[in-house]
Amino acid sequence: MKAVLIAAALMAGLSAAHADGTCTANAADKKLGGAAKTSFLGKCRRDAAASCDAAAAGKKLAGAAKTSFTTKCVRDAVGG
Template identity: 45%
Template sequence: MKRVLLAALLLSLNFAFASAQGTCESRAVSREGKPLAGAAKASFLRKCKRDTCQTRAVGRDGRPLVGAAKKSFMQKCQREA
């Protein structure tokens, strides 16, 4: 029974992460409510991914990453986002 509950919990977390990935894409709309296109969309998505990764760039001790560790983390995070 514990295995089934654990598997269900892991599956639900995977779905949560999968649905969270589209947040930048879904927020890419203009002030008028129309979807962004072209360079405006690319710029918005780049900024959105950078901001999302910036908040997650924290070390194990809870302090913000700096230097090469931050650069490496940001590159990996933005590739995956």
């Protein structure tokens, strides 16, 4: 039950990021460049990966289905 609640909380955070756009769009909106942009995109990708892993766990996905779901989820969140 705790895993489901954690996954829901993480997805709520990812949904908030999606409401603002993708990581790439957010970096552009903030006019980030160079090392600041690289750092921002890295953190955004890590956060998206954690949220997507939690969502996959909540859906009880494993193996290739989990990998496929997570890859698409992160790609959608990052924007590329």
